[in-house]
Amino acid sequence: MKTRVIMYLSLLGIGLILSMQAYLVYTNYKQARSYLTHESDAVIDEAFRTELNQRNTFYKHQSGEDTLKTPPPRTKQNSTQYTMSEAKAYKDNLTLLTTLILNRFVSNTVPMNLHKLDSITGAILKAKNIESKYVVRIIDCKTGKVKEHSAQQPALSVFQIPSQIQDIDLDKKISLQLVLINPFAIIFKRMGILLASSVLVALFCFYGLWFLFRSQARQKMLMKVKNDFFGHTAHELKRPVAQLHLALEALSRPGIDENKAKKERYLAISKEATKDMSEKITMIMTLSMAEEGVFKLNYSDFNLVEEVRKLKEQFSAITEKDISIEIENTDADIQIKADKDHLRQCIANLIDNAIKYSGVSVNILIRINRMKDLLRLSVQDNGIGINPEKLSSVFEKYTRLNTASGSPSGFGIGLSYVKTVVEKHAGHIEVQSEPGKGSEFILSLPV
Template sequence: MSSKTVFLLVLLSFILIFGTQVFLIIDYYNTTRAAWIKESNTVIEEAFRADLSLRNIEYRNSLNDDDLVVAPVPPSEDNTSYVDISNVSTKSVISVLDMAIHKHLSNQVPLQLHQLDSIISTILEAREIHSKFTVNLVRIASGEIIEASRDNWKSSLFLISSEPMLIDAEAGIALQLHLINPFQIIIKRMGLMLASSLILSLICILAFAYLLKVLARQKQLVAFKNEFLGTIAHELKRPVSSLTFNLDCLSMSGAPLATPQNTLLLNNSIRATDELNESINMIVTLSKHEEGMLVLNNLNIDLPGMLEELRDKFSEQRFKNKEVSISLEVAGQLPPLVGDRQLLMQCFANLIDNAIKYSGDTVEIQIRLVPEGNWVRTSIRDNGFGIPAEKIDMVFDKYSRVHLGKTQIKGFGIGLNYVKNIVEKHRGEVQVASEAGKGSEFSVLLPVS
């Protein structure tokens, strides 16, 4: 996974976490606000009934009578003082008895907002609600404020208002309580949620910043490593090219020194320089791939012809204490393929070379080409040492040596990693099937053009 992919995934995760926290805070705030509105409804209703009781006492005292004032019997049709609440929502209406008592008392002891304000203040203090407030007489139809207990109060973002409580259905007048900017109360109730959200957000921000620092450092180290490998490859390629040229000249000169023994030594030297040159090319290609600078030279390729060339090349070579047999089978008519011939040829050469290296004295390699729908499968099967089941998942890892410690075979551990990267660059796939002691089969699937 590239650093850019990791960065995008972490950024997306941070956005999701932060968004979730914001959503939870808003949802909890709305829930808290709804609870406060419900509590405000209770407060204004309780205060109005307390005020009604005080006015009732004052009215009895004025009459010097201890009898309770009760709701009058509904008058005849010509009496216009009858209170009709049949079409009024019960959610914002006190009891019919309270409304009737209020209407009866209002003629002698009218509602005083300053007294109601004092009662509400006592109730809020008893409930440990410390917030400025105002109680208003409003006209429900128009929302007009008839009278307010406090002057110069202003609405705010955090204003909490009770539902209008109808006290005079005939005139459409209601009481409404407003808690003015009860921000401290809301914060107090949401304190734990806000604190945990803030701490989690800070942790995410710090972790994200640390990750950016690590990714930047990692990118710097990768760039340094690739530059270092590129410099080494460049410096090695010049003497290797010169050595290859000189050996080729000697092999074609027909000089008297070309005895059978010298010819063998010369061919071995040429093969060694070719292997070194291929290793250098693989290092350079992998460095370009990691930097995202590898560009394929796509052309029509003759896959059977390429594999025949590799079969002949490896069959002609002499391997110490090994007898190598390579067979090639093409099943059916292959569809045309497009790819970078040099890179793909190096991939198949790596697979064949590994099959020879990690086998015993008698090496049998079977190469089979099979068309499969929109793919062409190239399988390379050997009778070698095989790969333990627990190590199959790591065979394509860079610098991984599955048989390290059990064999004296030299290598850099980049061959199969090279194969995987190049095949995937061609939008293909590499598969492996192996069993310890029974050989291995590597399959390369390439898309048809």
């Protein structure tokens, strides 16, 4: 319940963070767009006045006459009854009116050059560090249609920022307009730090959410694995314990000393059950110590071929199946320095798995080859094989090769134990298998 509440609170927190980031990004976008709109108004106004002044200068040079001059706006000295806002509005209106009159007067002799106006506009935009494609348009005030444009007419799109329409000739009813085409590179550049931080925060939030779900799923999986492991462990240890109990009970009966054959058989059963439990407990403890980093090997010199032959005799005595174990080696006496008990148990696990996951007739081939600095031992069987999708996880802890109903029981730690011991010897293990044709486990150890 607590995990679910924490998950919901985390989702709510992530939602709030992303909402705040989205709001900040949108607000800054609106501000940047408003700024560009205001700048485009100022640019087209300045460009038109500059172009008009150039025409006016050319006109005076050609005719030798003076044209109209813009009258000074009213100030506080000559019009104290006006407020600041009223004075500014009066000044703007008077300036616009004077500009319109001057344009009409000059245009009769020197018409406006749209391409020159476009060039002036580009220079002003560059001076203001506004790097965007643009087009200057002449618009019919009556119909709102574009009569002429300085560049290829852009298609209508939300990725345009138009300036306000500026009247330039009231008689001809025409106006000017500047359109910035796809200026979002500028907007994103101005919002670069905010966008980068927003993306990082969003990625961090999504990673946190993914990590939360992954941790919860992994926790559930580990809980299931733990429960399965305890169940299999109890089942596996129950068998040798039951055998040991029955054997000891039989040995405690009166007159058992008189029947030496029975006594020896029950003693053998007791020893085998005790050995079986000891080996299983050793594997569990080895994996536990390996995880904690305290697993150590006890090195000694021994003949590997001799140990493999002992294992052959031990497993060949199993009567439930028809077992044939063949040893193929290049040298009858291969002395190595390793942990004898653990390495022997590794080979025993591989042979035991080969017998478990084979049919009634079991053929096992053990190859032992010693090269310069490497010992190669492989255990090949004619069993049911391993599905390709399980090959990558076959050495993982608690992974069982076959979980179908009626399949051999086990801890799911045998191959993980083998891999741990082999890697502790600075070696490696690999598997080759094909369903229905058997498997081959190959151990490579430095010598």
